[in-house]
Amino acid sequence: MQLPIHLSKESREPIYHQIEHQLKALIASGHIQAGTALPSIRGLAKDLEISVITIRRAYQNLEYQGFIETKQGKGTFVCDIEDALKQQVKINSVYETIERSIETAMSYNYTIEQIEEIFHNILMNYKKGE
DSSP states (O other): OOOOOOOOOSSSHHHHHHOOOHHHHHHTTTSSSOOEEEEOHHHHHHHHOOOOHHHHHHHHHHHTSSSSEEETTEEEEEOOOOOOOOOOOHHHHHHHHHHHHHHHHHHHOOOOOHHHHHHHHHHHHHTTTT
16 A cells, blocks of 8 residues: 655654654544555555654654554454544644644745735635536
């Protein structure tokens, strides 16, 4: 299984954290169903061209949080998580994405008012179906 995970080596967010967030989002959104086998640690490390240790850390954290489980000799599988947890992951993901966008705008010296205008314009375009 090829996972649609995109890593940013320029990001201040650690790679293992990026993997965790993206896997949580894929699980919470239903793109990866409960019971689905995930790639092995070595396989995913090879696909993403990163360290096995980094993948192991992300998988361990996800297992601790109840998103995945490892069955000895069989592999790592997506758990069936509660709807409330799925909703919280979705909210957190959107919040963090918007927050990063605001940080980017602020780094370009946009004012809060300018950022609000940009955000408003984007929302209006979505309402119009553009």
